[in-house]
Amino acid sequence: MAAGSGSSVGFVGAGRMAAAIAQGLLLAGKVEAGNVLASAPSDRNLCHFRRWGCRTTHSNAEVLTSCSVIFFATKPHILPSVLAEVSSVVTEEHILVSLAAGVSLQTLEELLPPNSRVLRIMPNLPCVVQEGAVVIARGSRVKNEEAELVQKLLSACGLCEEVPESYINIHTGLSGSGVAYVCMFSEALAEGAIKMGMPSALAHRIAAQTLMGAGKLLLESGKHPAQLRTDVCTPGGTTIYGLHALERGGLRAATMSAVEAATSRAQELGKR
Template sequence: MKPKSRIKMDPEADSHLRIGFIGAGNMAFGIAKGIISGNVLPANIKVSAPSKRNFGRFQEIGITGTNSNVELVCGSDIVFVAVKPHLVRDVLNGISAYITDRHIVVSVAAGVTLETLQELLPENTSVIRMMPNLPCIVQEGALLFTRGSCAKPADGVLLRSLLQHCGLVEEGPEAWIDIHTGLSGSGVAFVYLFAEALAEGAIKMGMPSSLAHMIASQTVLGAGRVLRESGKHPAQLRSEVCTPGGTTIYGLHTLEQGGVRASTMSAVESATERARQLGQKSTARK
C-alpha cells in the first residue's frame, strides 16, 4: 500500500489545509470559528447542508456554503462530519466513493463508534472520533478525540493544532468518549440548571431577576476560571471560601442535605450510560 499523502507539520502547515464541515449547526460553527482564530483562512473552509438556512453566520465570518457534500469532500483535506447521529450513515454512504488517502475524516456525532465509521468509509481511511461541547462557540470548549486504527499520531497532532483555539483539546481511548459526553457534553446543561437555581434563590430573597441571572452567570464563569487557572482540587478551593460559622458553610450544608453531590454524580452516570446505548445502536445497525 502506498504511503498516505499528508501535509507535513510546520508552522505554516495549517494555513494550507482545506477544511470542510458537513452540517451547519452550532458545533460546526463553533469549531470553524476556533480554527480561523489560528492560521487557517476562512477562504479555505467550506460548509455543506441541505438548505441555506444556517449559512448566514458562516458567511459573516468569510466561510462559503454549498448544498453538495460531494463538492465539499472533493475540495477538502479534512472533513468534519457534524450532523445528527441518525444521519451519519446516509451521509457517509453518499461521500464514501469520494474519500481518498489524502483525507482525514473527523466525526463529532454523539454515540457513533469508530467501528461504525470505519465500516462505512473506504478501507484504510484515517478516521478520528471527537466529542466537543457547546462552549466551543465561544472558544471555551472541552474536546476529547480518539484516533481510528488507520489514523497516525501525526493526524492527532494536526487536529490538536487546528483546534487549539477552541478550548481544551485532549486525546484518549474511545472508552472515554462516552464518559466525556456525560461529563462535559451533558454537563454544560447541568451547570446551566445550577446557575438557574442560584439566580432563583436570589430572586426568592428579593433580588431583581435580570440582576440575579447576570450575577449567577458571572459567578459560574469566575469560579470556572479560578478552578482552571489555579490548578487546585475543587475541594481545596471550596474549603478556602468557607469560614467557620460563615454563610458558605451553612449553604453547603443545605446543598449536602439535598443530595446535590450524589445527584450530580448520578446525572453524569446516566448521561454516560445513554451515550453508550446510542453507541451500541449505531454498531448494531450494519
Template sequence: MEAAELRVGFVGAGRMAGGLARGLLRAGKVPASSILASAPSDKNLDAWRESGCRTTHCNLEVLQESTVVILATKPHVLPGVLQEIRPAVGPHHLIVSLVAGVTLQTLQRLLPSGTKVLRLMPNLPCVVQAGAMVFARGSGAGDEEATLLKNLLSSCGLCEEVPESYINIHTGLSGSGVAYVYLFAEALAEGAVKMGMPGGLATRIAAQTLLGAAKMMLETGEHPAKLRGDVCTPGGTTIHALHQLEKGALRATVMNAVEAATNRARSMAED
C-alpha cells in the same frame, strides 16, 4: 501541514459544526475562505455565508475542496453520507467525526481501508472558544494527525486525546453537563432575586462566579474539595449554605445525572 494551507470542510452545518467553525474563525486558525460547509438546504447555510465561509449542497464537493473533513450529520443520516463520499476519500484526507453514537469501528468499516479517521466529541461552549473536547484516533490515524487536530482545535478550548470508551462519559460530563451548570446558575440567581437583588444583576454575578470558580480550578490545579475548604470559615456563611446543599443531596444528584446521560449515550450507540 501548515494552518495556512489547511482547508476545512464540514459535511453537515448544524449548531455544533457552526460552533467549531466560529471558534476557528475567531482564533484566526483558518480563514473563512478556506472553510466550506455542505447541507441539504439553505436553512443552516445562511449563517455560514454571513461569516464569509463558502457553502454547497454537494457533499462530494467538500471532499474535493478540503483536507480536513468534519462529519457533523445526524446519526441516522451518516451511513448514507459515508456511502456517497466514500469514492472521493483519499490518503490526503483527515476525516473527523462529531456524530454521536457512531464508533470508530463503524466509521472505518464504511470508509476506504486505511482512511485517517478521528472521532471527536465537542461541547457547545466551543462557540466562545471555551469548549471541552475529547477525541480518539482510528487505526489509520497516527501522531501527526492527532497533533494536527489538537493544534487546530486548541483555539476552541480544552482538547484531550482519550480512549474511545471515554467518549460517552465525556458526553454525560461535558456535552450534557453544560445544561446542568445552566440549571445551577439559574438557581443561584433566583436565590439572590428571592433575597431582593434585581434579576439581570443576579444572573451576571452568578455567571461571573461560575467563570471565576472554574478558572481557579484550571489555573491552580487544586482538587475542588481543597478550594471549597478555602472558602469556608468556621461558623461562617459558606458552611451554613453548604449544609443545605448536602441536605438536598446535591452531589449524589449530580453524579446520578452524569451517570444517566452517559448511559443514554451508550444506549444510543447501540441502537
C-alpha cells in the same frame, strides 16, 4: 499538513456545532475563511458560513475534493448514507473527523475505504463562545501527527483532550449534558438571591459570572476542587453554612447520579 492559516477545512453538515467549530477556527486564526468550505442540503444553515466569508456548496463530494480535513457534522442516522455518497472521493490523504454521537470508530472505518484516517470528536455547546470542552478519539490508522493536528485546530474551541473512545460517552454525561446541569445550578443560585431581595437580572448576571470565575480558578490554579472549596470557607462563616445546606439537599449525590444516568443513556443510544 501543518495547522495554520493555509489549512483547508471542510464541513459536511452546517448546523450549530459545525458553525461553532468553524467560528472558533476563524477567530483563532487557525484557518482563513477562504479555506473553509461547508455543505448542506439547503441554504438555511449555510448563512453563517457565508457571513464569515467561507465558501459553501450543496455538494458533499465537493467538500472532499477541495479540503484535506473534513468534519462530518450530520445527524448520526444520516451519516452512513453520507459516507456512502462520498466514499468514492475519499483518499488516504484526508483526515476525517466525525461528530456523530453513537457511531463508533469501527463502524466509521467499515463504512469508508480501506486505510481511511478517521477520528471521533465530541464537543459541547460552549464551543460557540470558544470555551468548550472537546474530546478526540483516533481510529486505527491515525498517526500521532494527524491526531495532534486535529487537537491543535480544535483548541480554538476551548479545552481539547485526546482520550480512549470508551471515554466519549462519559464525556457526554459529564460535559455535553453537564452544560444543562450547570445552567440549572446557575438558575437556582440566582433564584436564591432573588428570594432574598436581589433584582432578577442582576442575580442571574452575578450567578453566571460566579460560575465562570470559579471554573477559570479551578483550571488556572491546578488545585483540587476540595482545596479551593476549603479556601473559601472560614470557621463559623457563611460558606460552611451554605455548604451544609447543599449537603442536606443531596447536591453531591444527585450530580453524580446525573452524570451516571446521562452516560448510561449515551451508551444505550450507541447500541441502536
